[in-house]
Amino acid sequence: MRRDKGGENDDENRKRHWERSYVAFLPNLFIDMGCCIAQCKADGVPGHRRRLVMALEPIARRGLCLVLAAAPGAGKTSVSRALLATEPALSLSISATTRAPRPAEQEGVHYFFKTPEQFDAMVTQGEFLEHAHFLGRAYGTPRAAVEAALAAGHDVLFDIEWQGHRQMKANLPEDVVGIFLLPPSLPDLEARLRGRGQDSDVEIARRMAAAREEITHWDEFDHIVVNRDFETTVAAVRSILHAARSERRRQPGMAGFIARLLAG
């Protein structure tokens, strides 16, 4: 079951979000650039060295939301972990859920575990960027950490299902890059769920049914990757991230860099 946010507020939310983000990082960018150049001049740094400092100056960019969705068991968690291990500028959004912790899952590391009452209170207080029900449990993305990361130019990775991706795209259309992972086949998917050894037969049957439903939403995503060979999949996801980072619209500091570049 899906619980949507008020649709008519989406435009206003988006506008406010962008305004807040830019207002937050633009002054810092100009202060940093100004201090750097002024310090070079004050120190009598020769022109060519000053230009080197300017070239090394990071170019301001806005962070992006890399959403990794898939049928349960297709490999979101494993691929996310592998990507995070090699991408220091990428952080994982920690969701809240009413699901019980699995063995070895830790509060605040894998999820924020909530009672249904606590979760509903967070919904009422507008604390979620998106939230949805999956197999009878509630899942949601806390808003504050994501907004702060994006404004600071950091990328955030989301391991969420299709309803969450759809809401994220509605709320942050400029920021979301959606990837859908597919298993090579349904028997492979079931074998992966069983091989993981974390779910009962009943839970596996429920996840296989949910998988069929999830897969019907494949065409809502920007990128589709079939997770056959694990390393190839991680490489494909990494390439998508790197390409998205270099998109012109995500680099608002590029105009300043070009101006400095052409100024010699």
Ligand SMILES: Nc1ncnc2c1ncn2[C@@H]1O[C@H](COP(=O)(O)OP(=O)(O)OP(=O)(O)O)[C@@H](O)[C@H]1O
């Ligand atoms: N390319 C692959 N080849 C073989 N096994 C894989 C591959 N990718 C992931 N797996 C394995 O499949 C199992 C399920 O993967 P994972 O837990 O990452 O899926 P998930 O999409 O996060 O599932 P869920 O949504 O149910 O939490 C794990 O045991 C994982 O090691």
Ligand SMILES: Nc1nc2c(ncn2[C@@H]2O[C@H](COP(=O)(O)O)[C@@H](O)[C@H]2O)c(=O)[nH]1
């Ligand atoms: N819409 C959201 N979906 C989420 C979120 N966090 C996780 N999920 C998805 O739920 C299912 C089940 O997860 P599991 O940990 O119980 O296996 C899976 O598809 C996750 O991607 C969220 O914040 N929002």
